Amino acid sequence: MTLDDLRRYFSAAPFVADLGIEPVAFVDGRLATRLAVVPRHLQHTGSVHAGVMATMADHTMGIAAQSLLGEGRWILTAELKTSLLRPALGQQLHCEAWVLKPGRSLCFTEAEVFAQAEGRRTLVMKASATMAVVAADRLATTPERS
Amino acid sequence: MTLDDLRRYFSAAPFVADLGIEPVAFVDGRLATRLAVVPRHLQHTGSVHAGVMATMADHTMGIAAQSLLGEGRWILTAELKTSLLRPALGQQLHCEAWVLKPGRSLCFTEAEVFAQAEGRRTLVMKASATMAVVAADRLATTPERS
Amino acid sequence: MTLDDLRRYFSAAPFVADLGIEPVAFVDGRLATRLAVVPRHLQHTGSVHAGVMATMADHTMGIAAQSLLGEGRWILTAELKTSLLRPALGQQLHCEAWVLKPGRSLCFTEAEVFAQAEGRRTLVMKASATMAVVAADRLATTPERS
């Protein structure tokens, strides 16, 4: 999988493209993404909404897991947990995701989301997910695509 | 808390307002919300992105918990788990959230998200969260506002 | 599956038998279990240790899911979340578990644990799990048996 392949995975997902989440770097099943924060991403408190970060973590983990699969197999998120460590204040979000344990039918993944303000990054969310590996032709009858 | 108060909680949160999530009914700490699905909410598979549903579940649970608090105290999501049971296909999403256990410093909440297609509702996500109760003046130094 | 089959599932699992967890009732994929609390189950505070309840919830959910499967397929816990709502004080624990969403490769389950003191039951834990369905001959290479 190349960075161009990754860009296609992100631009093909309308919600992810609409938010503005884009891949930055990819090495050995580890994926980094970023998001330029704009006012519509915020809570009424001025920090980024947890849902924006959950979307970013979910999608970055899903594509990190997808990158380890061969043709005809897809990753679907079965379960996602997010811990909100600090308020997300800043101009950019950065996410790093990796596969903790690959598998034939299940992949376990993790992600960290950082908020960048004035050039300084703060860890604001830790996420973990259980991802199902399914045959592409079963996509219509399985859990939500990550 | 009235339904008008609730509407203000939803319209004051830019990301929630931008997605189009709105409160529908509120009784005894139980809150129902809905979302008219539009193309930008989708995955490349045509089902609603998990991040949209996570946002809806998180916000509906947060406001359900908020509704049980007195003045000057706020709900922040500390931790959120979502289980993706089925693909979310349809024209509308409906969410119901309730407080499983209220508390002085922590509230435990749950939510269900249903996708409605051709008038039929299907349970597509189950969520649970640990919510922190904080004094309003500590909002700047505490976890993400739910 | 009969209640006698269930008893065999519980007595065949050394840790569950050692703790004293036993099945009580079983209807339509819903399973109830109980545990007589003894001093070695406790925390230093006098309440039952979270690990005892997590074991009870995990095993009750696993067998509830197992009860819906045909021959040659086994349930393994992939992921388990427990929320500790209140201290577990009392002479008995009761657990009820059910299958939220059955599936060919994944089952989603939930459980509640109640502590009974002086005849009154209090909800002390809520649990949810993602269970993998595997062919019996793959047990040696898959996640922990629930």
Next chain:
Amino acid sequence: MTLDDLRRYFSAAPFVADLGIEPVAFVDGRLATRLAVVPRHLQHTGSVHAGVMATMADHTMGIAAQSLLGEGRWILTAELKTSLLRPALGQQLHCEAWVLKPGRSLCFTEAEVFAQAEGRRTLVMKASATMAVVAADRLATTPERS
């Protein structure tokens, strides 16, 4: 906090002492524990029961968080998630736990559990928890002691 203090925390908790979980090393809020596996810890499949590992992860995380607190404040587990990555086969379990984010009212922690067989360690469980910090005099009205 010294290793002797830690040993008292472990021996004072009946369930943890009964299982045989003991502290091994402690540096800067990171805690390592171990358990010699005996037959009563097992599943019917011969691997260690998830409940044994959940107990080990929960207690090791709780005491790691406790070690950062001053007098009169206690850690209670509010929420615990465990991912079961592989079957736990071997003669010993090792657990390492650390505080991801300390706080005045909430601590976020993580833990890894390894099974050791023939001198080789395999990661078998990843855990994360939300821990509540409470005044010691409120222990009777708060969630389960971790």
